[in-house]
Amino acid sequence: MNGIVLKYNQKNINTDLIIPARYLTNSDSQHLASHCMEDLDRNFKQKKEELNATIIVADSNFGCGSSREQAPIALKTAGVKCIIAPSYARIFYRNAINIGLPIIEFQDISMINTGDELEINFNEGNLKNITNASEFKINKMPKFLQEIISIGGLVNYAKKKILEK
Amino acid sequence: MGLTITEKILRDHSDNKNAVAGDIVLAKIDKCLGNDITAPISINVFEEIIKGTNKGVFDKDKIILTPDHFTPNKDVASAIQSKMLKDFAYKYNLSNYFEMGRVGIEHCLIPQERLVLPGEVFIGADSHTCTYGALGAFSTGVGSTDLGVAMVLGKCWFKIPESIKFIYSGTLNKWVSGKDLILYTIGKIGVDGATYNAMEFTGEVIEHLSMASRFTMCNMAIEAGGKNGIVAPDKITKDYLKDINESNYRIYSSDRDAQYDNIIEFNCSEIEPQVALPHLPENAKPISEVHNMQIEIDQVVIGSCTNGRLEDLEVAARIIGRNKINPRIRCIIIPGTQEIYLEALKKGYVELFIKSGAVVSTPTCGPCLGGHMGILAPNEKALSTTNRNFLGRMGHIESEIYLASPAIAAASAIKGYITSPDY
Numbered sequence A: 001m002n003g004i005v006l007k008y009n010q011k012n013i014n015t016d017l018i019i020p021a022r023y024l025t026n027s028d029s030q031h032l033a034s035h036c037m038e039d040l041d042r043n044f045k046q047k048k049e050e051l052n053a054t055i056i057v058a059d060s061n062f063g064c065g066s067s068r069e070q071a072p073i074a075l076k077t078a079g080v081k082c083i084i085a086p087s088y089a090r091i092f093y094r095n096a097i098n099i100g101l102p103i104i105e106f107q108d109i110s111m112i113n114t115g116d117e118l119e120i121n122f123n124e125g126n127l128k129n130i131t132n133a134s135e136f137k138i139n140k141m142p143k144f145l146q147e148i149i150s151i152g153g154l155v156n157y158a159k160k161k162i163l164e165k
Numbered sequence B: 001m002g003l004t005i006t007e008k009i010l011r012d013h014s015d016n017k018n019a020v021a022g023d024i025v026l027a028k029i030d031k032c033l034g035n036d037i038t039a040p041i042s043i044n045v046f047e048e049i050i051k052g053t054n055k056g057v058f059d060k061d062k063i064i065l066t067p068d069h070f071t072p073n074k075d076v077a078s079a080i081q082s083k084m085l086k087d088f089a090y091k092y093n094l095s096n097y098f099e100m101g102r103v104g105i106e107h108c109l110i111p112q113e114r115l116v117l118p119g120e121v122f123i124g125a126d127s128h129t130c131t132y133g134a135l136g137a138f139s140t141g142v143g144s145t146d147l148g149v150a151m152v153l154g155k156c157w158f159k160i161p162e163s164i165k166f167i168y169s170g171t172l173n174k175w176v177s178g179k180d181l182i183l184y185t186i187g188k189i190g191v192d193g194a195t196y197n198a199m200e201f202t203g204e205v206i207e208h209l210s211m212a213s214r215f216t217m218c219n220m221a222i223e224a225g226g227k228n229g230i231v232a233p234d235k236i237t238k239d240y241l242k243d244i245n246e247s248n249y250r251i252y253s254s255d256r257d258a259q260y261d262n263i264i265e266f267n268c269s270e271i272e273p274q275v276a277l278p279h280l281p282e283n284a285k286p287i288s289e290v291h292n293m294q295i296e297i298d299q300v301v302i303g304s305c306t307n308g309r310l311e312d313l314e315v316a317a318r319i320i321g322r323n324k325i326n327p328r329i330r331c332i333i334i335p336g337t338q339e340i341y342l343e344a345l346k347k348g349y350v351e352l353f354i355k356s357g358a359v360v361s362t363p364t365c366g367p368c369l370g371g372h373m374g375i376l377a378p379n380e381k382a383l384s385t386t387n388r389n390f391l392g393r394m395g396h397i398e399s400e401i402y403l404a405s406p407a408i409a410a411a412s413a414i415k416g417y418i419t420s421p422d423y
């Protein structure tokens, strides 16, 4: 996939910042998306649209805090196609995989800036920064998780399991 | 090679009897849990999976639904979400749906109702599900899709975590509780210091620690990024479960030669009561230092899944005694469950709290997540016995949250600034 980056140079971006609890009385995904990242950056939506960004880059421990799946759902529905950070909180990580939102653990985020265009090849484990002409290896996911992502998330996995029986 | 308690429980529940830390397994779960925020998504996931099949829930007795976050329903939207839980529970004849009047804060309620026992694998679509590790269960928070899938399959995928062993030695100083130990620990290792790991709490101090304090410690494992917190069951655990026949549960413990990612020892005689300053639980400071900062507060909250147990209310009552809450302060006290509420009534704590100028609320998560029942205005400061002081968590994003134990919270509610009962 190709995409433009919107970067937040901040550690520990928690799920309360991604989608504040005051909006959790309604789990409609469009409603969630309209408040995505609101407490982190009031201008998130505007910036994202101006840049046409679909890749979020952030510092370590992204998605910490509450288990709310509303956080990756809000991001995905707001048009985020991939997240790149040095590390994630584990529930956010599994939620993203379960809903089929690709998520990359990548240490060298200093090599990526807002506005950069990236080309990511998940199968080959390649990340190319087209804007500054640099290229990196990224870790491939464990096989089981690849399987979940490749069939479109945990719901499809469960459907398949039921049919096998 | 020896195994940790976490590895043993997960291995015994999985199809791979040789699995060790690092392996991904599909494990059978003993119980699963959802609440009024997370379960609506799970219910949609569930219905989508079984559509067109003759499947239903994997076990009507093993799915627990607790509408506790916005209870009593705070507005139309939250009422609609709660109704989804109720309709689902009746449709599938679930035996563990807790309607308002029976519900409590889930992580206080579930151990109380004996819905989790030592040696079990428990998942909950709520990050603080790690609380039940205090009973020697493997218990962890997952997402809504995980819960939706588990409600059909009775299974969940896990990567078996490496463990960090924490050894608490020495003796506890006055007013130091499980809350202080865990805040101190997170202060030392950071909010991502145990990311992905099991946090195994051991040592002579833990061996003498009450169940309430053990629940508090395991509750906050997630605040260090931990997958689960765990304490090996012992006499204190068995006493707590004295109404349950021992043959109904299984006691695991770590082998002497178990492999740990890290072993960290703390000498408790050096640990004072702790306060976590805004906006992360890792900003823990000793009370002597915070007292000198003379931080004036507007609100005190005593309650939540971290510190809403009877023992917590007892400490608060002991400190408040005949004193009055400082007139500048809104003090909100929330018993974790109806049973705790009743006990507090019987023991006279509720009357004491009301006479002191505090309000006592029906069990609810309420202010802990900025839901309702005590929201902060811009520039207000709260001292809370909850577990998260994230920016904006209890209200306006320009408000501040300080975390501490019930003892520190009660003393500060009287004085009007953050202090210890001893100052």
Ligand code: SF4
Residues within 6 Å of the ligand: B069, B105, B106, B107, B126, B128, B304, B305, B306, B364, B365, B368, B369, B386, B387
């Ligand atoms: S009391 Fe707070 S932390 Fe505990 S379950 Fe409720 S909202 Fe979550």
